[in-house]
Amino acid sequence: MATVTLNRPDMRNAFNETAIGEITGAFRALDHAQEVRAVVLAANGPAFCAGADLNWMKKMAGYTRDENLADAAQLAEMLRTIHTCSKPVVARVQGDCYAGGMGLVAACDIAIAAETVNFCLSEVKLGLIPATISPYVIRAMGENAARRYFLTAERFSAQEALRIGFIHQTAAAGALDAAVADIVRALSANSPHAMREAKRLVRDMAGAPLTADLIADTAERIADIRSSDEGKEGVAAFLEKRKPGWL
Template sequence: MNSLHTTLTVQTENLVATVTLNRPSVRNAFNEVLISELTSAFSELAQREDVEVIVLAANGKSFCAGADLAWMKAMASYTYEENIADAQLLAKMLNIIYRCAKPVIAKVQGDTYGGGVGLAAVCDIVVASEEAHFCLSEARLGLLPATISPYVIKALGEQACRRFFITSERFSADEACHLGFVHVLSKANQLDADVEKICQSILQNGPAAVVACKKLVQDYASKPIDEFLIEDSVKRIAEIRCSKEAQYRMKSFLEKN
């Protein structure tokens, strides 16, 4: 199933949905329409039974250049209340992608700046071309990457963010890989194949287990290992062991061995 939007496309095939940013003339920069369409696309895909993996990609040379210049010019005259309302829309979109039950893979083919780094950070897996670069450029405009920071700090790490938030230095996909932000560094002509390989690896697993695994990491990350956490982990494994999916898959595995 394919659907066409104003600023992005959504294509679904063999349990994989590909959401492609489609504003190449402005390097796929954010405006209020793109934010709205990403919000609705991911909200819908999270509920689709024919989707088990989502790939977030982009057309053109850049993955996402952050905020659209025309949008920024409009924001320059916003009141404080208007800025709050505007930032809330971006924050909602980022959180919907981050909280999406399905695994989300970012396919980063080109440069990724500002809010685009936040967009990659909310994805579960980042596969990037070795030609891509990243930059948290907000401070150069007298701004700060506040809305994206909870996700970028988690994904890039506190020490790296201490540097790149305040220097606005451009860093390579190779460096992003060494820092753990990028999971797979690909040659440009291998990017599609590397993303497909990860998709197929996910699709071999139990769909309900994949959803539960993603939620497990989000729920437990940075939490203290206390009695509550231990007890909760015991309940989670007991519940999933009793599920139809786990029962079927464990039985099939044991019968083969």
């Protein structure tokens, strides 16, 4: 397991162009690290992430449209890199999570938050919209909830985030690390190749129309995974009542 930690606690872990570049680089490197089975995205300090850094926002206020477009493209690439990482990514949300920070959480595969955490999509209060994070946030919480929270900019609790499906689990603050460790332990027992393909399966199938081509694609995927080295090893280990070789 590897951990990527947001470490600007004095700035409530708000991100700027430097942080965006560092996060993107870290996930690109971990994507190719064969010894890593899972990645935890964590943060130091009382907040998980407050979104965009105020000083960065002041600088962006003077940008041309083209400069804003280039800046937004870097943020979009960071989120895409997290979302498409071949390793399972677990968000450990220990503190409040606002605006762009919610995009970070939504781009992860599994999100666990402390019971005291508050969430907020605050962009419209500033005359903005959560555009870059929207593909991930809407997938995580659903269109109906997104319509409300995109428009109202209300704060909502970890319990509400769990109810609408934005996060997968809550835990008492003192039990957050144990809850994350349980998930990582479960992930570490699984075939790395199968988890990579399972992630791709969800991305490709979610919302796709149920066509003959889609059905054929699913048949091809199971045939490919059955004939893969880890697929053969996993089935053999199960039948022989032994641990598979990837453990």
